[in-house]
Amino acid sequence: RTPALEIDALTLSYRRRGQRLPAVRNVSLSLAPGRTLGIAGESGCGKSTLAMAALGYLPGNARIEQGEVRIAGQSLARLSPEALRRLRGRQVAAVYQQPAAALNPAIPVGEQIAEVCRLHFGMGRAAARNATVEMLRKVQIPAPQALLHRYPHELSGGMQQRVVIAMALAPDPAVLILDEPTTALDATVQAEILALFAELRRTVSAAMLFISHDLAVLRQVCDELAVMYAGEVVERGPAQALLEQPMHPYTAALRRCIPNLDSDKRRGGLATIPGTPPELSALPGGCVFAPRCPIATPQCTAAPVPLATVAPSQQSRCLLPDLAGQAVRPSRAAPR
Ligand code: ATP
């Protein structure tokens, strides 16, 4: 089957103050219909840039240096602006952090969803209304009829986000992009929306690209994971394998930030990763994570480290993948 989303050796830069910042570097990902791929990584590592590239929706100062994005087999770069606009409504949809920003405050939510159905399927009023109720059920809104005539400001943040998800799914897209869809919600509501995604994962045909800085969130909803650092994918593979047996010290460090997952209770509470990601304008020569890495050797800084297969369907950009999991345990972090 044709993958729903293919990102093929994508390199993308932003122009800022006369400089080109390589925000996404040589990223390749493939996502089959119905699968969920999580993108993890700290702030600024290029997650949203990748999402915008997948939507063909980049700001004016961005430039694709190399590679391409294909949605359901169609290369975005080859589409006319008009064809791209059509594809964006129909084949690829996105949900962001702030649901209110995605809704028109002046129009009842039922009408906003119905409008999408009319636009994409040429439905009449009655059919669009039925489809809307159906979509609201799909996102587990308990009394959909009662919600149709409500305005966005009358709904809680969690309800608003459900409406936005219903609207995104209404055209039955091949790809649904979720950029931190639960980050702005309080903990209880976040758990409810994550439970919804766990359900949607089984019931919708869309492939989902789920972006979060929080591995604990991704763990609950993803089949596969890609971990980004300073614009590169440093590790990717089946979600469970990556979490149980990280083969890159950055994944291992992110994993240690999940409370109650790591059995190493010594640190108590939340672990943090010392140091900060490098400036895109001054990337280190070898492995980009080496300056923060507890197991780095001189070899790591000598030349760029390629993404290599380290376990069945698991790839890592680390020269010492077998040591990655132990990377910051005090017993293993050799004094240097
Ligand atoms: P966050 O978790 O904070 O949302 P992110 O992983 O989504 O971060 P991006 O927003 O993709 O990261 O940013 C990647 C890099 O590109 C950052 O260094 C950021 O400063 C830079 N960047 C993002 N948008 C632009 C822009 N429009 N112009 C210039 N630089 C940008």
Ligand code: MG
């Ligand atoms: Mg972002």
